[in-house]
Amino acid sequence: MKIGVIGIGITRFGEIWDRGLRELLLDSQLRALNDAKIVPQQIDAMFTGNMLGDSLSGQVHIGAMATENLNLDKPSIRVEGACASGALALRQGIKAIESGDAEIVMVNGVEKMTDVDTGQVTTALMGAGDEELEGFHGLTFPGLYSLLANAYMHKYPSLTRDILAEVAVKNHFHGARNSYCQFKNEITKETVINSTMVADPLTLFDCSPITDGSATIIIAKEEIAKKMNSEVFITGSGLATDTLSLARRNTLTAIPAGQKAANQAYAQSNITSKDISFAEVHDCFTIAEIMAVEALGFAKEGEAFNLYKNKETYFDSKHPINTSGGLKACGHPVGATGIKQAIEATMQLRGEAKNRQVLNATVGVTHNVGGSGATACVHVFKRLR
Amino acid sequence: MKIGVIGIGITRFGEIWDRGLRELLLDSQLRALNDAKIVPQQIDAMFTGNMLGDSLSGQVHIGAMATENLNLDKPSIRVEGACASGALALRQGIKAIESGDAEIVMVNGVEKMTDVDTGQVTTALMGAGDEELEGFHGLTFPGLYSLLANAYMHKYPSLTRDILAEVAVKNHFHGARNSYCQFKNEITKETVINSTMVADPLTLFDCSPITDGSATIIIAKEEIAKKMNSEVFITGSGLATDTLSLARRNTLTAIPAGQKAANQAYAQSNITSKDISFAEVHDCFTIAEIMAVEALGFAKEGEAFNLYKNKETYFDSKHPINTSGGLKACGHPVGATGIKQAIEATMQLRGEAKNRQVLNATVGVTHNVGGSGATACVHVFKRLR
Numbered sequence: 001m002k003i004g005v006i007g008i009g010i011t012r013f014g015e016i017w018d019r020g021l022r023e024l025l026l027d028s029q030l031r032a033l034n035d036a037k038i039v040p041q042q043i044d045a046m047f048t049g050n051m052l053g054d055s056l057s058g059q060v061h062i063g064a065m066a067t068e069n070l071n072l073d074k075p076s077i078r079v080e081g082a083c084a085s086g087a088l089a090l091r092q093g094i095k096a097i098e099s100g101d102a103e104i105v106m107v108n109g110v111e112k113m114t115d116v117d118t119g120q121v122t123t124a125l126m127g128a129g130d131e132e133l134e135g136f137h138g139l140t141f142p143g144l145y146s147l148l149a150n151a152y153m154h155k156y157p158s159l160t161r162d163i164l165a166e167v168a169v170k171n172h173f174h175g176a177r178n179s180y181c182q183f184k185n186e187i188t189k190e191t192v193i194n195s196t197m198v199a200d201p202l203t204l205f206d207c208s209p210i211t212d213g214s215a216t217i218i219i220a221k222e223e224i225a226k227k228m229n230s231e232v233f234i235t236g237s238g239l240a241t242d243t244l245s246l247a248r249r250n251t252l253t254a255i256p257a258g259q260k261a262a263n264q265a266y267a268q269s270n271i272t273s274k275d276i277s278f279a280e281v282h283d284c285f286t287i288a289e290i291m292a293v294e295a296l297g298f299a300k301e302g303e304a305f306n307l308y309k310n311k312e313t314y315f316d317s318k319h320p321i322n323t324s325g326g327l328k329a330c331g332h333p334v335g336a337t338g339i340k341q342a343i344e345a346t347m348q349l350r351g352e353a354k355n356r357q358v359l360n361a362t363v364g365v366t367h368n369v370g371g372s373g374a375t376a377c378v379h380v381f382k383r384l385r
Numbered sequence: 386m387k388i389g390v391i392g393i394g395i396t397r398f399g400e401i402w403d404r405g406l407r408e409l410l411l412d413s414q415l416r417a418l419n420d421a422k423i424v425p426q427q428i429d430a431m432f433t434g435n436m437l438g439d440s441l442s443g444q445v446h447i448g449a450m451a452t453e454n455l456n457l458d459k460p461s462i463r464v465e466g467a468c469a470s471g472a473l474a475l476r477q478g479i480k481a482i483e484s485g486d487a488e489i490v491m492v493n494g495v496e497k498m499t500d501v502d503t504g505q506v507t508t509a510l511m512g513a514g515d516e517e518l519e520g521f522h523g524l525t526f527p528g529l530y531s532l533l534a535n536a537y538m539h540k541y542p543s544l545t546r547d548i549l550a551e552v553a554v555k556n557h558f559h560g561a562r563n564s565y566c567q568f569k570n571e572i573t574k575e576t577v578i579n580s581t582m583v584a585d586p587l588t589l590f591d592c593s594p595i596t597d598g599s600a601t602i603i604i605a606k607e608e609i610a611k612k613m614n615s616e617v618f619i620t621g622s623g624l625a626t627d628t629l630s631l632a633r634r635n636t637l638t639a640i641p642a643g644q645k646a647a648n649q650a651y652a653q654s655n656i657t658s659k660d661i662s663f664a665e666v667h668d669c670f671t672i673a674e675i676m677a678v679e680a681l682g683f684a685k686e687g688e689a690f691n692l693y694k695n696k697e698t699y700f701d702s703k704h705p706i707n708t709s710g711g712l713k714a715c716g717h718p719v720g721a722t723g724i725k726q727a728i729e730a731t732m733q734l735r736g737e738a739k740n741r742q743v744l745n746a747t748v749g750v751t752h753n754v755g756g757s758g759a760t761a762c763v764h765v766f767k768r769l770r
Contacts, residue, residue: 020517053512054439058520060512061467064759067626068633073645075624076760077473080463082446088462092477099483127438127445132405135443239460241452248453260458374449375461 001268003094004225005232005381006104007036007218008343013331014182016212021050021057021112024214026069028336029108032216033070036228040070043218044102047092048078049085049109050335055124056116066108075102082128083284084370085109086215086338087377091237093219103221109339110214121210125334128371130245142207142285144246144372146199149287151252153201156302159290161201165192166308167286168205168328174315175325177356182211182331192286206286211331215339217346229385232349236271236380238264244374253302255288255373258295262367262378266297269363269380273297277361278320278348280341282369282376283327292367293321295376315356323348323356341366342379349383386653388479389610390617390766391489392421392603393728398716399567401597406435406442406497409599411454414493417601418455421613425455428603429487432477433463434470434494435720440509441501451493460487467513468669469755470494471600471723472762476622478604488606494724495599506595510719513756515630527592527670529631529757531584534672536637538586541687544675546586550577551693552671553590553713559700560710562741567596567716577671591671596716600724602731614770617734621656621765623649629759638687640673640758643680647752647763651682654748654765658682662746663705663733665726667754667761668712677752678706680761700741708733708741726751727764734768 009031011024019027025048033040048066053059060078067076079089086109093105113121126135129144153159169189175181192205219225225233240260243249250256266272279296283289293304298319307313313321324330324344327337345364347353364381394416396409404412410433418425433451438444445463452461460481464474471494478490498506511520514529538544554574560566577590604610610618625645628634635641651657664681668674678689683704692698698706709715709729712722730749732738749766 022517051445052439054437054509057516058508058512059516060436060465061514061629061756061759063466063473064626064629064756065515068628068759073625073627073642076626077477077624078465080445080465081448088448092462092480095477095480095484095486098485099480101480101483123443124439127443129446130450131442131444132407239462240458241449241461242458243453244446244449257458371446371449374446374453 002222003234004230007032010215013213015114025110028214028216036218046076046106047089049089081375082370083334084368084375085335087368109336111333111335133245142199145285159305165189171326171328175329181325183329208327208332211333213333215336231385236265236268238378257376261376265378278358279365281367338368345381387607388619389615392417395600398598400499410495413599413601421603431461431491432474434474466760467755468719469753469760470720472753494721496718496720518630527584530670544690550574556711556713560714566710568714593712593717596718598718600721616770621650621653623763642761646761650763663743664750666752723753730766
């Protein structure tokens with residue numbers, strides 16, 4: 001597989017009170033067109049990742065909104081897999097090209113989350129878990145990930161509260177170097193540990209925030225992308241699923257779907273984890289980044305703590321993770337996150353990441369998870385010029 | 386394009402108060418596996434059409450639910466395009482096979498609509514239109530289609546109130562012959578005209594009902610389907626979009642996206658409308674069937690009234706339309722409708738439609754619309770043995 005990235009566009013992530021779903025989406029669409037230097041009519045199809053338009057904005061049918069925004073009548077579909085919606089949309093865009101159906105595809109991820117109260121958002125997000133087995137009984141997503149954190153830290157006590165906090169500290173360090181990021185302030189370990197307890201052991205600063213944002217990537221068939229002088233190509237797309245509920249899961253100390261998706265994407269790209277220059281992973285909670293790093297093969301299960309203890313996940317170290325600031329600092333507009341990861345990967349491989357630039361970056365991986373691990377989608381990006 | 390249909394499964398459509406989203410979905414999945422005579426492990430990927438899981442059941446992430454139901458960890462994605470979600474899922478299943486990513490794909494459509502009050506359903510359905518330009522100002526879907534009906538009947542007065550009622554009369558006639566149908570009673574023109582006014586000129590019997598239901602179709606690569614002795618193949622898939630809101634539409638007397646999608650699917654299948662034995666069309670309201678019949682080329686714009694005046698749309702006549710009973714009589718579990726249409730097409734082409742069987746059926750078309758015409762997806766099915 002070799003699908004070129006020909007354009008990227010992203011809005012500021014944050015509380016964007018003066019824009020609705022449509023305006024956010026249009027903003028990233030126009031930026032991506034501008035970056036690709038193409039006109040809307042050159043786009044053959046669109047896919048848009050969105051999770052909560054229905055419950056938070058009363059708006060489904062966002063596929064048609066995406067084409068209407070550019071005055072097109074082309075095929076356009078909304079794709080949803082909870083917080084992995086963005087990566088799933090990207091995957092469908094790739095398949096549209098591989099099937100011969102399209103040559104140039106626009107893929108969007110958009111979410112508008114701050115127009116309603118936090119309780120409503122928390123309830124809506126719980127739709128990503130099992131409503132009957134979990135949501136109905138009062139579980140929330142911090143609650144689900146606290147169960148995972150407790151199971152993991154019980155089995156692997158080397159992951160201490162202090163080391164877990166380092167995930168957030170590092171992501172804020174990166175976020176402070178990213179212009180489109182929601183939280184641009186650096187924090188200390190103490191900030192994390194002493195912040196309000198949300199679901200033991202996870203405090204406020206272990207949790208990603210509620211965010212508005214939109215991100216668009218334009219991809220193209222290899223030959224077209226080459227003619228347009230693209231440097232960045234997608235060489236692998238892996239996708240695996242698991243049970244919606246934790247109760248039915250085989251393990252609580254790993255997210256197996258992430259590992260399966262990674263193995264598929266690596267095999268398609270002829271790489272191993274050793275070849276990877278950097279990764280954007282799904283740190284909806286700090287414990288999720290620990291499990292992601294292990295799923296991607298940077299450490300064995302139970303051993304990721306070493307990377308954080310030794311500060312190896314910073315942009316200028318051995319295993320740069322979440323140079324965008326991750327979901328924690330950059331923000332988590334759920335449907336947009338998967339596309340944001342792809343954009344960060346593209347910026348790194350193009351050498352456009354400025355003061356968070358990974359040196360000599362040649363292979364980047366994005367890892368996007370839905371729910372508490374029921375969907376995981378991994379893409380491999382390579383610099384090929 | 387030649388994608389085989391190797392299995393179909395459908396629940397009863399109606400008010401199914403003893404089953405939730407998961408049980409409905411599982412039911413049609415198991416029926417389809419049984420029909421295909423395959424085991425779950427033979428499935429490479431799944432796509433599931435669903436519109437309102439979020440707002441009516443608090444459940445998104447239905448892709449993962451679909452694989453979990455069969456104890457699989459394969460790629461599985463939810464696809465949404467309002468009431469066209471089912472057809473869009475089918476299209477994505479086809480593309481997965483065409484891209485070389487999968488050989489056997491399960492495609493589901495499921496909707497659970499009767500657990501909440503009707504007002505909540507009406508509001509949620511309005512998410513298929515433009516929330517800012519239409520829903521926010523109090524428009525509902527009967528209201529939108531009443532605007533279309535008024536515009537059409539003003540321009541083409543040959544479509545009288547009496548003839549419009551014939552759409553519902555014919556669909557109930559077919560529905561009375563379909564075991565999985567919601568309303569199995571025949572009605573008269575007077576029933577339609579004298580029923581409660583919903584949005585002038587549309588009365589209760591001009592409107593499709595609120596329905597629970599699930600439908601599953603299993604498709605396969607041509608060679609595999611041939612080995613399994615499939616008789617039915619999908620030879621075309623067309624998809625077009627338009628504006629979400631009627632205010633921005635170029636015409637109110639037709640649904641252009643339907644015509645564009647039909648033209649794409651016909652071209653892929655090397656057919657014209659003259660070759661079509663029967664069609665399942667999106668009659669969410671009686672006026673929608675009139676516009677669908679014209680979009681598919683069975684009559685020119687403004688002339689579909691003739692087919693109804695002359696009773697040519699019955700299963701044993703010249704242009705059989707909606708032998709399943711259509712959305713009106715068979716029911717409209719929105720995400721499931723597109724797959725139900727595909728199942729009815731398969732049953733007709735297999736010769737399994739019993740007392741509503743179209744004689745010598747060789748080519749069937751399905752026409753699924755989202756919103757007031759912002760998405761339209763058309764598939765062509767052929768009997769090839």
